[in-house]
Amino acid sequence: MKNKQTIRDIADKLQLSITTVSLVLNGKARENRISQEVIDRVLKFVKEVDYRPNHFARSLRNGKSKIIAFMAEDISNPFFSGIARLIEDGANNSGYKIVYCSTENNAEKTRELIRTFRDRRVDAYIITPTEGIEKEVEGLVNNGIPVMLFDRYFTGLSTGYVVIDNEDSTYNAIQHLVGQGYQRIGFVTLDSRQTQMSGRYSGYARAMEVHDLPEYVLRIPYGCSEQQIEHAIVGFLSENEDIDSLFFSSNYLGVSGLKAIRQKGLSIPGDIGVVAFDDSEVFRMYTPAITTVTQPMEEISTCLVDSILEQLVQKDGPGEIRGKEIELSARLVVRGSSAGKQK
Amino acid sequence: MKNKQTIRDIADKLQLSITTVSLVLNGKARENRISQEVIDRVLKFVKEVDYRPNHFARSLRNGKSKIIAFMAEDISNPFFSGIARLIEDGANNSGYKIVYCSTENNAEKTRELIRTFRDRRVDAYIITPTEGIEKEVEGLVNNGIPVMLFDRYFTGLSTGYVVIDNEDSTYNAIQHLVGQGYQRIGFVTLDSRQTQMSGRYSGYARAMEVHDLPEYVLRIPYGCSEQQIEHAIVGFLSENEDIDSLFFSSNYLGVSGLKAIRQKGLSIPGDIGVVAFDDSEVFRMYTPAITTVTQPMEEISTCLVDSILEQLVQKDGPGEIRGKEIELSARLVVRGSSAGKQK
DNA sequence: TAATCATGCTAAAACGTTTTAGCATTTTTG
DNA sequence: CAAAAATGCTAAAACGTTTTAGCATGATTA
Numbered sequence: 001m002k003n004k005q006t007i008r009d010i011a012d013k014l015q016l017s018i019t020t021v022s023l024v025l026n027g028k029a030r031e032n033r034i035s036q037e038v039i040d041r042v043l044k045f046v047k048e049v050d051y052r053p054n055h056f057a058r059s060l061r062n063g064k065s066k067i068i069a070f071m072a073e074d075i076s077n078p079f080f081s082g083i084a085r086l087i088e089d090g091a092n093n094s095g096y097k098i099v100y101c102s103t104e105n106n107a108e109k110t111r112e113l114i115r116t117f118r119d120r121r122v123d124a125y126i127i128t129p130t131e132g133i134e135k136e137v138e139g140l141v142n143n144g145i146p147v148m149l150f151d152r153y154f155t156g157l158s159t160g161y162v163v164i165d166n167e168d169s170t171y172n173a174i175q176h177l178v179g180q181g182y183q184r185i186g187f188v189t190l191d192s193r194q195t196q197m198s199g200r201y202s203g204y205a206r207a208m209e210v211h212d213l214p215e216y217v218l219r220i221p222y223g224c225s226e227q228q229i230e231h232a233i234v235g236f237l238s239e240n241e242d243i244d245s246l247f248f249s250s251n252y253l254g255v256s257g258l259k260a261i262r263q264k265g266l267s268i269p270g271d272i273g274v275v276a277f278d279d280s281e282v283f284r285m286y287t288p289a290i291t292t293v294t295q296p297m298e299e300i301s302t303c304l305v306d307s308i309l310e311q312l313v314q315k316d317g318p319g320e321i322r323g324k325e326i327e328l329s330a331r332l333v334v335r336g337s338s339a340g341k342q343k
Numbered sequence: 344m345k346n347k348q349t350i351r352d353i354a355d356k357l358q359l360s361i362t363t364v365s366l367v368l369n370g371k372a373r374e375n376r377i378s379q380e381v382i383d384r385v386l387k388f389v390k391e392v393d394y395r396p397n398h399f400a401r402s403l404r405n406g407k408s409k410i411i412a413f414m415a416e417d418i419s420n421p422f423f424s425g426i427a428r429l430i431e432d433g434a435n436n437s438g439y440k441i442v443y444c445s446t447e448n449n450a451e452k453t454r455e456l457i458r459t460f461r462d463r464r465v466d467a468y469i470i471t472p473t474e475g476i477e478k479e480v481e482g483l484v485n486n487g488i489p490v491m492l493f494d495r496y497f498t499g500l501s502t503g504y505v506v507i508d509n510e511d512s513t514y515n516a517i518q519h520l521v522g523q524g525y526q527r528i529g530f531v532t533l534d535s536r537q538t539q540m541s542g543r544y545s546g547y548a549r550a551m552e553v554h555d556l557p558e559y560v561l562r563i564p565y566g567c568s569e570q571q572i573e574h575a576i577v578g579f580l581s582e583n584e585d586i587d588s589l590f591f592s593s594n595y596l597g598v599s600g601l602k603a604i605r606q607k608g609l610s611i612p613g614d615i616g617v618v619a620f621d622d623s624e625v626f627r628m629y630t631p632a633i634t635t636v637t638q639p640m641e642e643i644s645t646c647l648v649d650s651i652l653e654q655l656v657q658k659d660g661p662g663e664i665r666g667k668e669i670e671l672s673a674r675l676v677v678r679g680s681s682a683g684k685q686k
Numbered sequence: 687t688a689a690t691c692a693t694g695c696t697a698a699a700a701c702g703t704t705t706t707a708g709c710a711t712t713t714t715t716g
Numbered sequence: 717c718a719a720a721a722a723t724g725c726t727a728a729a730a731c732g733t734t735t736t737a738g739c740a741t742g743a744t745t746a
Contacts (some may be wrong), residue, residue: 004700017726022704031441033724055463056408057702060731066463067442081424085417092456096464097442099410101435102428113435120398120440139667204363255624281598283622285475287630349732358698359729376694400732403701 002283005158012047021046025053029302036042056124068308069099071110071127071150075263078280079251079295080128083150086301087126094309096123100264114140124308129154131194131304135261146311148304149324152196160311161321162303166196169293169330173275176291176332178211180340182245182273188233188247188257191219200249200277212284216240233247233260244341245273251280279333288336303328348394357388364389368396402464411651412460413443414453414470414492421623422594423471425631426493429644430469437652439466448565450475457483467651473496474537476549489654491647491666503654503666505646509539512636512673513546516590516618519634519675521554523683525537525588525616531576531600532592542594543620559583567597574602587684588616596622603627613685622676631679638673646671 007025011018023029024042068091072080074294084100089174091098099122103110109129117125120243123144129137134154140147141159153161172221177185185218187204190197200215218236220229223229237243246261254276258268263291266272275291276283283290307324314321350368355362359381366372366387389478402408411434415423427443431582434441442465453473457480467489472480483490496504519645520528530547533540542561543678551558561579563572576599580586584631591597597619601611609615618627618634626633631666651669657664 007704008702018703019705019726020724020726023725026704028705033722035724036726046354054702056403056406057731058704059703059731060397060403061704063399063731074429076421076424077429078419078421078424081419081421084424085419086419088443088445092444092459097444097459099440099442100427101440102431116435116440117397130633162609192640216434221367255628258628281625282628285598285601285625286628314667348735349731356744361733362696362698362735363694370732371735376692378694381694397732400701401734403703404734406701465695 005049007051007053010042010046010049012053016040035259040100040305055338056275063121065121065123067122067126068096068126069122070098071103071113071125072100072130072242073105073130075100076330077252078192079278079297082297083301083304084297087305090291090302090305090309096309096311096312101310103128103130107128111136112212124148124312126150126304126308129194131192135196144315144321145303146315146321149313150304151170152194155195160325160339162296162300162307162324162328164330165197165327166199166330167203167206169332170200170247170249171207173205173291173333174204175292176334177245177273177275177338178207178213178245180269180273180338182338182341183213183214184216184240184242184244186216186218186236186240186243186246188218188220188236188246188253190253191221197249199235204247218244220253226252228254229253230260233257234263237261237264237266243272245269245275245338248274248276251276251278251283253286254278254290254292255280255282258282258290269339273339273341276338283335286337288339289311291338292333292334293330294333296328299328348392350396353389353392353394355384357384359385366426399525399652401621406464408464408466409439411439411441411467412465413441414446414456414468415443416448416471416473417445418443419445420595422621425640426644426647430640430648433645433648433652437655440653446471446473449472453477453571453603463538467491467655469493469647469651470526470626471495472537474535476618487664489651489658489664489666490652493643493647495537498538503650503668505643505650505667505669507540507673508670509673510546510549512675513543513590513592513620514550515546515675516620516634516636517550519677520554520588520590520616520618520681522573523612523616525681525684526556527559527583527584527585527587528556529559529561529579529589530581530592531561531563531579531589531596533537533596534564538590541673543585547590558640559586563596569595572596572599573603573606575602578604579684580604580607581611586615588612588618589682591617591619594619594621597635598623598625603635611680612682616682616684617680626678629680631682634678635676636673636675639671642646642671 007018008022011021012108020034021035021042024039025034069086101113107130110133128151129149138157147159148162149159185260189201220232223324246257248257261272268274277293279292279294282290303326304336311321311323350361350364354364363377364385366375366377368381372379372382413427420423444456450473453476469491471494472492481500482594489558490502492502492504496506532544589600591600604615613615620636622635646669654664654666
């Protein structure tokens with residue numbers, strides 16, 4: 001019942017050396033002048049008895065785990081679980097499995113996770129990096145381990161990454177609000193110096209400058225609960241009663257923002273216009289539907305997997321590996337929530 | 344730079360045998376009469392040079408991968424990604440990593456996935472089983488590999504599982520609708536003989552019988568797109584104009600159902616009452632908020648991880664391992680969508 | 687005082703692969 | 717026809733652990 005077949009058993013049964021069997025199984029038979037007759041015999045028998053090589057032995061020998069680590073900020077966030085779903089098949093098809101983890105944007109936790117992954121000789125990493133783990137990521141790159149960052153990246157490091165043109169897409173979104181007649185536009189973001197957040201802020205600030213409008217910015221610290229976020233936004237709205245629209249720089253800020261708006265008794269889009277970064281079912285189904293800056297999830301995923309797999313094969317060859325640096329465009333999906341102010 | 348330390352290096356530097364070092368590192372020093380002095384010396388040195396054992400060698404020797412497979416129907420479904428998030432830390436804290444995959448409820452794909460996981464000697468499995476993989480799951484159990492099923496299970500197999508009392512919780516939900524004055528209650532479900540779906544149907548059927556009300560059932564085949572589901576529900580409503588409320592037996596059926604209701608121009612809860620199985624942000628934020636049968640995600644996750652870890656330690660000891668068979672209660676969260684019919 | 691036991695450690699096998707170097711043959715070459 | 721080259725395969729080392737069996741040495745027992 002138990003599949004206790006080893007390559008030695010195969011070799012014995014076929015009256016061959018394990019070297020020969022191994023060479024055949026790894027497709028290195030031809031280049032090692034194994035006769036076609038033997039090749040066929042091995043392949044046939046192996047299929048017959050359904051021999052499956054031991055991954056541990058293989059890994060021990062060649063140092064490869066055939067595992068890719070997917071380190072998201074929070075795997076239960078629809079943006080990240082969506083990406084997780086999309087990178088899965090590509091990896092599997094190339095013989096890789098994916099281990100996931102949630103960093104919670106906590107540098108200490110992330111460091112520890114990278115450490116345990118390195119212990120297990122994980123072959124490659126797809127990471128939404130946290131502030132403060134530059135050293136660790138650099139360590140990976142310096143050791144020739146393929147890395148792709150996404151959602152944000154480290155400007156100082158030459159890793160591959162896939163990000164969105166945060167500044168332009170936010171700028172466009174704000175332009176849209178202005179075009180709809182909104183003049184007092186609040187910007188709700190996380191208190192973070194990470195590239196994606198600073199990019200989004202830049203887009204907002206640029207738009208405000210172009211139109212000579214005042215900035216209203218709320219920066220929410222990391223690690224706040226939903227309630228705390230909602231409370232902060234309610235406070236923000238109370239202190240700035242002239243605000244006529246809000247831009248939320250992430251999906252969960254947007255959700256809490258909608259609750260806050262509801263709590264204040266404001267109506268969308270008449271009293272207050274709304275645009276959120278990242279799309280989600282909630283925004284599509286909300287009444288009114290929420291205008292969003294929608295990231296191209298499929299494209300992001302494809303780029304991530306493709307570049308990782310590419311690096312993985314490069315690694316076997318000579319020369320440096322090099323992750324692609326990709327910036328994709330987000331799409332403004334206009335819905336009812338930014339339809340214009342009450343007259 | 345590279346951590347090329349092996350246990351042999353440690354042994355050499357300390358003038359000890361690798362046996363001794365290994366015993367100390369595995370906490371088996373005392374029982375093997377290694378002196379305290381040597382223990383301390385090893386521990387101190389190992390910490391100093393930050394020696395990290397090679398997982399492959401260890402796994403090859405003891406046959407353990409320290410990996411748990413999480414096989415969900417679809418990792419991007421908020422219910423499953425929520426569970427994924429919640430089981431993560433428990434596993435990590437015990438030294439396990441989690442590989443995930445999405446079965447898409449496709450038996451062939453699931454079989455292939457289990458196969459590749461077995462090749463990698465994954466230590467344990469948490470699975471939402473697909474119809475048709477009984478044999479494979481049985482194979483795992485028979486080989487003494489810890490398995491926990493969830494969301495549904497195989498009645499014929501003695502695996503551990505964590506499920507919801509689908510029948511009672513659905514019965515209660517329907518009772519609630521009746522109590523609110525709804526009389527023509529439609530039941531939208533998947534065309535599946537899996538336990539969770541048949542349980543939910545039983546609850547509905549029982550309630551209908553108790554109240555002597557007619558059944559209106561729509562069974563949607565697996566693998567339909569969102570559009571197809573929406574279309575099917577629109578058709579269902581058109582053919583049964585007297586329906587005054589709908590129960591959706593999963594979250595994504597519910598979402599498509601809401602779209603269908605909107606398309607038909609019906610208003611909730613006046614024209615039509617709504618209850619959905621599984622909670623999600625969409626249902627909480629919808630206008631009106633949707634009444635849901637809410638599963639205790641934390642409890643499900645804790646039960647899954649705890650029972651898996653328990654089996655994992657039992658495996659080292661003598662005797663049979665045995666996964667817990669757990670049925671948890673779901674909570675009816677009443678919201679506006681079932682507030683009652685128009686007079 | 688010889689036999690037994692406890693103490694503290696280690697040699698070596700085993701886990702199952704991949705890969706390097708090389709050994710007989712046979713074939714080609716000059 | 718001898719030397720060189722090609723052919724077809726294999727022995728053995730290596731990867732880095734864990735664990736079994738056992739070896740000295742000194743202490744205890746009878």
